[in-house]
Amino acid sequence: MDDELIIGIDLGTTHSLVGVVDSGFPIILADGKGERLLPSCVTWPVGQPPLVGTEAMRSRILAPGRTVTSIKRFMGRTFADLSNEEREETPYRLVPGERGEILVRLDETTLLSPEEISALILARLREIASEALEMPVTRAVVTVPAYFNHSQREATRRAAERAGLTVERILNEPTAAALAYGLDRLGDSATVAVFDLGGGTFDLSVLQMRDGFFEVIATAGDTRLGGDDLDRTLARFLAETLALGDLSGSEEALLLIRAREAKEALSSEELVTVRLPFFRGEESYEIELTRERFERLALPLIDRTGPICRRAFAEAAAKGASTVERLILVGGSTRIPLVREKLTEWFGLDPDLSQHPDEAVALGAAIQAGMLCGRVRQILLVDVTPLSLGIETFGGLMNVIIARNSTIPVKAGELFTNAVDGQESMAIRVLQGERELAKDNWLLGEVVVPFTPGPKGSARVGVQFAINRNGILEVLARDTTTGEDHLLEIRDSAVDVEDEAVERMISESIDYAFDDMKERVWTEAKFKSEELLPAVTEALELVGDRLEAEDRNEIERTAARVRAVLESGSHDANALKSANAALDEATQTLAALLVEAAFEEMA
């Protein structure tokens, strides 16, 4: 029985937890010091083995280039897929690997993949569990954001294997939270939504609970939206307000830490003082920050969750679900009062705060693990695939084979024939996403369908695309003449160096190495100014009369500043970026007035 034990792991962006079912109840396991939350942080002291967790957190300021946080953001992604901002914003250095993958460069000789780094965190969790339970642990349920695609899930699974864990199930985080919520409400019949805003990702899932049966009806999300972004926004604001100029790695790391502390304090306080003693030599800084000021900075990010919720609600309704009755909040960022206020304002629902924001997902993972090893009674849990799966057609379009929000496991077949005499194989590009053009979606890889050589149209191979209970894709080919099935490998298509996109990416990374980055940031900022300035003029003409004089002055002042930087000829990218940010913020009210006017006019 003991070696049958399965643990539940929440591998989070900022912290991770491990749980297990004990005497029928899910519990979180603590380390030797009684800590339940393991910071998802790894550091490599020179010449010594890596440190994980709280000890590693201390190195963020002393060794910012050798200390990795938020690695989850880079799991299963390619370097080309990163925005300029993402490439720049980590205190550690990101570089592209040979296959276009993302690598962390610690020093001249050390390159590490996000999988390897996550594996160290998972190995530490495994160790914590083994110590707490006093037995070896080899099997786990690991959670991922519901909106993770196939590649991100595969990367997570491989990281766990690297840490010596067999992954018994990849479980979606909001689904896990719903399990934690529903365990003692099995008799309920309700449509609930789980709003999961964590350190790096946002998910919204709508579920139907009925007769001890949990079914996810629709899910939506953003894998690049979370508390991390709020910290960075606040740190940027502090740097600008205090006129700190260019920041060293250590200074940036310290500022981020103080920003995060201030953000957390402002969930309960109305005012905090951010102190930076001896920040730079003898120079000390101090600034007061009100909750109201923080909320103005946070609003654009929090606003991004609204449309995602509305989309998932609309899809659930289209699939026949009744109106969402309860909105369950999980994830550390849901402690922010503004998040709760906005949800009430948008959906007229009082958020359900019954779940522990940091622990619900791990508890749910433990419950799922307990069900798999027979320690808790079975709850029938049915989930969906978050993204449409398709293949690229000749015209560069995406042909959907499995629609998003399909109940998993799911299988769909497609028949392929040879288009020319003697053709031996055909390469198919497999995609995930909702956009019409193939290039706008995630490319998962390529599968090669083998043909028995013969005249055109004679070879017929049925290809099955299957998404399993882990949300992971398997592609099977069936030769219709022999009736035999075999698994096709989903090859990383970035290996193909002929590929134009890869060449562009490699040349871009050379640009990056040669520090042309500044010029690119300038061009990007200039593009934003050119978008904003004419819009300001036009919007002021349309609804300017509805603005308070104070707001109008602020808009005119910040717009003048953008113009001045643009025309100064200095090509100071950072100055333009901060001028844009100020104008962007000053025009939030104007934007809201425009939308209001548009609705009035159409009504």
Place this chain on the structure above:
Amino acid sequence: MRNPFALLGLPETLLLDPASVEEAWRDLSREGNDGDETEASALNRARTVLSDPVTRLAAWLEVKAPDLVPNRAIAPGLMDLFSKIGPVLATTDSVLARHRKATTALARAMLAKEAIAAQLAVQDLLAQIQSLKSAQTDRYAEFEAGDLESASRALGQLKFLKRWEEQCRERLLALIAT
């Protein structure tokens, strides 16, 4: 594909009640919980097919008249609608593309008026599509009584309507998220 009616243990009729499909799927899923993925995939597929009146009609025809040649001619009434759909979708896509490109709240707000107009136009189309769909699905009792030729013709029309409905719905969802 296996006969979805048989798979869920349901009578081979077009007039299935959606609740009975759900119930059958649920009971069978509960039995096979965490079991074979192939079996579970087949059950999920059968449920999807039978829950949608258009795919249900296709599955029913496959059982009742496997040799019937599908009728793909487009009826004149549908042609009218088709000519309206193209321009509305093109306008919507243009608004959505500009919205995606916009990097500031103000630039997005500038598109609000067009986005609302597009949403109303798409909703109007959806209503027309749905009423044409109902006109066909309302005849299921008639088909059930043995008019397989008409059923096959209806399926041809319904397939077009379903595709357009999906295209409109995708746009509507994208507009909701603007």
